[in-house]
Amino acid sequence: MSDVVIRCRQHGPFVVEGPVTVIDHEGNAFPIAADKPAIALCRCGASQNRPFCDGSHKSCGFQAAETAG
Numbered sequence: 001m002s003d004v005v006i007r008c009r010q011h012g013p014f015v016v017e018g019p020v021t022v023i024d025h026e027g028n029a030f031p032i033a034a035d036k037p038a039i040a041l042c043r044c045g046a047s048q049n050r051p052f053c054d055g056s057h058k059s060c061g062f063q064a065a066e067t068a069g
């Protein structure tokens, strides 16, 4: 079982909890503070800090409310 949990935020980012590394298309890792318990990955496309969420989903009209049940 993985120690990583990905939470789908309603109308927001994917919040990734656990020890993860985010690699760009050239194979380089984005810097993430070692003591950071979670990161938020943008899925609306509006962030100015992609691949990370910067809160822009709140004002761009992004809609996402998938459920697993």
Ligand code: FES
Binding pocket: 012, 013, 014, 041, 042, 043, 044, 045, 046, 047, 052, 053, 054, 055, 056, 057, 058
């Ligand atoms: S999901 Fe937050 S800025 Fe895109």
